[in-house]
Amino acid sequence: MAQPSFRAVGDHALLVEFGDKVSKETNQAVHRLDRGLAAHPFNGFIESVPAFVNILIDFDPLQTDHKSVEASVIELLTDSSNNETATTVREVLVCYESVENSDLEEVARLTGLSTEAVINAHLAGDYSVYMYGFAPGYAYMASVPEEIRLPRKKSAIRGIAAGSVLIAGPQCLVTTITMPTGWWIIGKSPTLILTGDDDDPFLFDVGDPVNFRRIGLDDYHTIKTGAQ
């Protein structure tokens, strides 16, 4: 991997960029640096925020500065002991029946597939969490298989329920709060990404592989009721 570029963000952060196109390799470089920072935080380190192709490093500007942080990052990148990956495979249950505002049939029409083929394609994706963003627990997962990739809709639909399973382009997402979305709604999930457990409040760490498992409507209701 080539040397990343470094960009100052205001007085208190540095953006370390490994590329400008989303790819698994670039994202893994981001996650490697993220783990390196967690294991060896520099003096004045506050937090790191990994994204698709870059990572934001927030620091205390009273204790350090952009140049020193850049030097610490370069040191971390040259230390090959930060190369190991430690991730956990996570399972997300998904029900494709009786979904409010479902776009499943529209996705089938636009891709020329049957709804069952759309579902199977979705389940067959090789997913991992690339980043969290937008709202609490919004984990952007890739990759959705080519045959069901669609650009997002022209306009957003309001009031989409928490737990909706959405796709757009190569990305997949399970919503955690009610909000508008321009993505395609294909299912609903009873799996809580905001776990409600203060010691372990989020289901995924960035980098975790994710498997979707199909459940029927009865199971969906049973699990939803049990979770309350």
Added chain:
Amino acid sequence: MTDVSLSVTHAGPLVTIQDSGRRGLARFGVPRSGPMDRNAFDIANLAIGNSSKATVIEVSAGGLTLDCKSGEASFAVYGGGFNVSVGSQKFSSCRVSRIEAGQKLVIQPGPSGNWTYLAFAGNIVAKQWLGSAATHSMSGFGGGSVHSGSTIEVRGADIRDSREGEIPLLVSERPPGEIDAVLGPQDRFFAEESIDNLKTGSFNLTNAFDRMGVRLSGPALIPSAKLDMPSEPIVRGSIQVAGDGVATVLLSDHQTAGGYPKIATVVSDDIDRLVQLRPQDKLAFNVITAEDALKRIRARHNVRVKYIEAVAKGHGSLPFRLLNENLISGVVGEP
């Protein structure tokens, strides 16, 4: 010590429970939240003798009216220029006073500012989320909005005589609408003309102003290329430009990532000044290098530390008297 119960008889929009916020969770899509004006929040808490992380009520220009049903407590109001009355006493923020059962506390917008902080001598009972009572406005998680008909409970409240009185103001010698900013991280996506517009143009705040951000009006800042930028992390103070060339400054409850380019970033301690500007107020960016931004915030921090130490010690203490007599500067100048 006693418990205080206050009934909310009026609360404008965007009146919320806040503490210093939740740090370190941006990686999970959770912004820090917490006060819009962190400096005013700190001063309100320290003036009443609380820890600087204590839970307060952030009062917007929509105002707040509380009826004290039981108990008594000292409280501080600091931030902006709000009009406050308690019982028959009238004053402007920023002051430490007291309220007792049967009295009404009214906080209304005054000559300036959008946000003021109401801190009680005691602990405001508030719902926590991920270790903080700060309200995240998009989800409502945390302490939540304060609305008419709800009740505010303060536990372990007391009267702190020695703290009552005016709180000397911490003021900046710079014009209020002058805001320091550092170019980037995506200034390279903008033509020179747009960068010049940012540096020399006059902007106004608009009514599209909430805890997530404030939209500006002013000269166009047009991204030079059609952008297909992967979503990336955002900080409080990011000046984000949508395809229409309109800039939005992202604030306490900003989304943690987004795909619009950020032409510049407001220097962190100037965000406290920016959020107190009102819709239609003028704003001009003073674009400086990252190195200069560091020098400036460090110099301002040193002034603020002396001021805050004096305020935290309270009336009667030597530093506070010196502050009141202008022997310690409450004026934040430039290095």
